[in-house]
Amino acid sequence: MSAAIAIGPADPRYPPRLLDLAHPPDPLWVRGEIAVPLERAVSIVGTRRATGYGLRVARELAAAAAAAGIVVVSGLAQGIDSAAHEGALERGRTVAVLGQGIAAYLARTNARRRRLAAEIVRAGALIAEYPPDAPAKDWTFARRNATIAALAEVVIVVEAPSDSGALITAAEARRLRRPLYAVPGPIGVAACAGSNALIASGEARALTGAEMLLASLGLASDGAVRRTDGDTGRILDALAASPLDPDALAKRLGLAAPALAQTLARLVISGEVRPCPDGRFARR
Amino acid sequence: MRDRAPIATDVIGESRSPTPEVKVRAVARVWACALWGLETALVTVEVDVANGLPAFVVVGLPDAAVQEARERVRAAIRNSGYEFPLRRVTVNLAPAERRKEGTGFDLAIALGILRASGQLAVDVEALCLGELALDGALRPVRGTMPRVRHALARGIAAALLASANAGEAAACGADAYGFGSLREAVDHVAGSARVAPTVAPAPAPPERPAVDLADIAGQETPKRALEIAAAGAHSLLLVGPPGTGKTMLARALPSLLPPLDHDEALAASAVHSVAGLVDPRHPLLRSRPFRAPHHTASPLALVGGGSPPRPGEVSLAHCGVLFLDELAEFSPSVLDTLREPLEERSITISRAGGAATYPARFLLVAAMNPCPCGHLGDPAVECRCLPDAVERYRGRLSGPLLDRIDLRVNVPRVPYERLRDEGRESSATVRGRVLAARERMAARLVGTARRTNAELTVADIRRWCRVDDDGETLLGAAIRERRLSARGYHRLLRVARTVADLAGSDQIRADDVAVALLMRA
The missing domain is CATH 3.40.50.300 (P-loop containing nucleotide triphosphate hydrolases)
Known part of the structure; x- marks a missing residue:
């Protein structure tokens, strides 16, 4: 990986949207494709303690945006952030905004996110407003969350409990008058309390899917919703809300588990359904 | 197993009938058995009592526990009312080149010494296993079963053991005699107080499974x-x-x-x-x-x-x-x-x-x-x-x-x-299907040491795991899309083979492959 470079607000390579902030980062440290943060972007943020549903939605939204040429911005934390980066990398480009120095982050994080970071550098950029070796502090993440809001045209909160850092990003999006969307979640699930509250208070609009996200950016969705019929479609529908064990899946479909095996196996092979390490099955 | 094959050996000498007059023999030989893991070997405990300064030496690669047998045996002999010979006593555990472990040789050594010193008038024609207490009591030892089975295979049908071990020996089919002490064992061998062979214990009633x-x-x-x-x-x-x-x-x-x-x-x-x-x-x-x-x-x-x-x-x-x-x-x-x-x-x-x-x-x-x-x-x-x-x-x-x-x-x-x-x-119903499937496996693997599908070799898999067309398509897709490794592929086929066996099918069908795929770790 190449070393990070520092750019000031006067630099033509400086992302112009960051100038909307009261105190734009100066300098901004960038590692990767320096031009990517200048392009059209959407921020997708959320909790680290995400549900299986939230992870899938983050991944799908990010993939749809990236496929339409929109850069996906997030914070490279566990949970929703990582799912958004991974989804974006499947189809396009993504930018991770770190709450500490880039070198400090890479030195401290686990192998899985270090790999993810390397892929992001290849297909986008890691950016930070702190010098490479600056350690993480509580307040550095709060500022980073605001930067994430500023860097995008549209901000989406996928899942956030009521004390989530993603709500800082939401508040900053309101201040900067960026369109703010939240993905509605089930009542009573702690991971969705904060994001649901954003919808309830009218601060955020409820996001109903990738088409709505693309429409908010003035883009048409790439195609009609894929409708799959028969058992395949019913399995995918049943798994839409959360991962299920085979017995629960069979019961929901009113089938015996053996009758399900072949269809489910085909979905696993095609990658539309993913076996979880605990033996349940999840939609990808 | 019961018929007494002649003991194929150089060991036991001339007269086997109890003779009234005490006859001192130069070297006494008694059978014991060494154990390494589950590997067993018959050991001849040779005891020589010779003139010389009083000494008691054990040779033949004894480990610490066998070395200590000297102290136990000396005390047990004395405390059982016999005399420990005040001469040079040499015990050899043959074959001498492998290390002998544990306390199971005590009884054989003691009987050998009594025989060699003339206090026991007859040869001991049985496998002797047991640890001696200082007061002459006989204690059970671990590993009775493999040792008795080994001796049986070598034609030694009788076994002298601690009472607690006699059941184990009897269950293996040996003529097992259990004793509480060295004295009882000597009296039995000498014929002055014979003990009846232990009856093989009735097998335990089949246990009810913990969970159905x-x-x-x-x-x-x-x-x-x-x-x-x-x-x-x-x-x-x-x-x-x-x-x-x-x-x-x-x-x-x-x-x-x-x-x-x-x-x-x-x-x-x-x-x-x-x-x-x-x-x-x-x-x-x-x-x-x-x-x-x-x-x-x-x-x-x-x-x-x-x-x-x-x-x-x-x-x-x-x-x-x-x-x-x-x-x-x-x-x-x-x-x-x-x-x-x-x-x-x-x-x-x-x-x-x-x-x-x-x-x-x-x-x-x-x-x-x-x-x-x-x-x-x-x-x-x-x-x-x-x-x-x-x-x-x-x-x-x-x-x-x-x-x-x-x-x-x-x-x-x-x-x-x-x-x-x-x-x-119920478990019984499912077990019926399992037994039927096992029979199919056994029929396939007849003549090999393998019994179950989990043990199928790659050659077995090639021969026995034929997949129908639909299943082949599914497998091909799994290998392509899921990057199944060769090991994973074989494991998948072994499981699919079992699923088909449970269904009573000779060919592996797509459904069987699917079930195996979904349960793959």
């Missing part, structure tokens, strides 16, 4: 996985929140397995005998062992070892089930030691004095929580684990171990209303 499948509500897929595991001897991992019945499912597994046949019972009982775990009333195991070591177990406890080496849990589970609950809590170094027994179906413990090999053909069932708090995917309790913590938790299981686990299923929490479901299958 019919006791478990719901859990169709885990039950199906148990059935497949039982039929093909495939290893199984159960993943689910605490309290969902993982342990109960594992404990139901023995009720699905075929009964122990005689050879298996002898093999499994021999390991228990070496470990000193035989129930003297019912020395032969009747039901398959079910071993559930705690997750704090050391490598030594799990695979065996120590000095003298003792069999570990993997060997005590020979022919039965090894259940590892809370698999992720076992230390990684302990789990790593499982690789050899899983691969070789035996474990060799190498030490300075030689290697001991124990059999370890067990069916592995493991259970674990899905995450550190245990509630990932649990509808009843919200999981509070961060994704990284979940990943670290699962990371404790090494790839090579997971690679050797054939089946993995989720054990979900069963909703309350389904706890009262009706029409559950």
Whole structure:
């Protein structure tokens, strides 16, 4: 990986949207494709303690945006952030905004996110407003969350409990008058309390899917919703809300588990359904 | 076995009938048996009592416990009312080139000394096993069963042992005579007070399995996985929140397995005998062992070892089930030691004095929580684990171990209303299907040492695992899209073979492949 470079607000390579902030980062440290943060972007943020549903939605939204040429911005934390980066990398480009120095982050994080970071550098950029070796502090993440809001045209909160850092990003999006969307979640699930509250208070609009996200950016969705019929479609529908064990899946479909095996196996092979390490099955 | 083959040997000399006059012989010979792991060798205890300065020497590579036999034997002889010869006593354990371990030689040495010093007038024509107490009492020893069987195979039908070991010897088919003390043993051999041979204890009544499948509500897929595991001897991992019945499912597994046949019972009982775990009333195991070591177990406890080496849990589970609950809590170094027994179906413990090999053909069932708090995917309790913590938790299981686990299923929490479901299958019904499937396997593997699909070699797979067209398409797609490794492919086919066997089909169909794919760990 190449070393990070520092750019000031006067630099033509400086992302112009960051100038909307009261105190734009100066300098901004960038590692990767320096031009990517200048392009059209959407921020997708959320909790680290995400549900299986939230992870899938983050991944799908990010993939749809990236496929339409929109850069996906997030914070490279566990949970929703990582799912958004991974989804974006499947189809396009993504930018991770770190709450500490880039070198400090890479030195401290686990192998899985270090790999993810390397892929992001290849297909986008890691950016930070702190010098490479600056350690993480509580307040550095709060500022980073605001930067994430500023860097995008549209901000989406996928899942956030009521004390989530993603709500800082939401508040900053309101201040900067960026369109703010939240993905509605089930009542009573702690991971969705904060994001649901954003919808309830009218601060955020409820996001109903990738088409709505693309429409908010003035883009048409790439195609009609894929409708799959028969058992395949019913399995995918049943798994839409959360991962299920085979017995629960069979019961929901009113089938015996053996009758399900072949269809489910085909979905696993095609990658539309993913076996979880605990033996349940999840939609990808 | 019962007919007394002539003892093929140079050992016992001229007259075998008790002679009234005490005849001092230069060298006395008595049979004992050495044990390394489950390997046995007949040992001739030669005792020479010669003129010279009083001394008592044991040669023939005795270990510390055998060396100490001198003190026990000296005291036991004196305290039994005999005289310890005040001459030069030399004991040789032949063959002399291998190290002898343990306390089982005491009785043979004592009888040899009494014979050589003329206090016993007749030769001892039996295998002698037992440890002596200082007061002359006879104590039981570990490993009676393999030693007696070895002696029987070599034509020595009679065995003199401690009373507590006599049942074990009788169960092996030997003429077993149990004694409480050295004195009783001498009186028996001399003919002054004969003891009746111990009657082989009646086999234990077949144990009622701890759990019947019919006791478990719901859990169709885990039950199906148990059935497949039982039929093909495939290893199984159960993943689910605490309290969902993982342990109960594992404990139901023995009720699905075929009964122990005689050879298996002898093999499994021999390991228990070496470990000193035989129930003297019912020395032969009747039901398959079910071993559930705690997750704090050391490598030594799990695979065996120590000095003298003792069999570990993997060997005590020979022919039965090894259940590892809370698999992720076992230390990684302990789990790593499982690789050899899983691969070789035996474990060799190498030490300075030689290697001991124990059999370890067990069916592995493991259970674990899905995450550190245990509630990932649990509808009843919200999981509070961060994704990284979940990943670290699962990371404790090494790839090579997971690679050797054939089946993995989720054990979900069963909703309350389904706890009262009706029409559950009993273990007996499922066992019927398992037995039929095992018969199909046995017919295929006739003439080989392999019995189950889990043991199929690559050549066997090529020969016996024919897949129909639909199944072939499915398999091809799995290899292409899911990047199945060669090892994974073979494992998949072994499981699919079992699924087809349970369905009574010679050909593996697409459905069988699908089931195997979905339960792949």
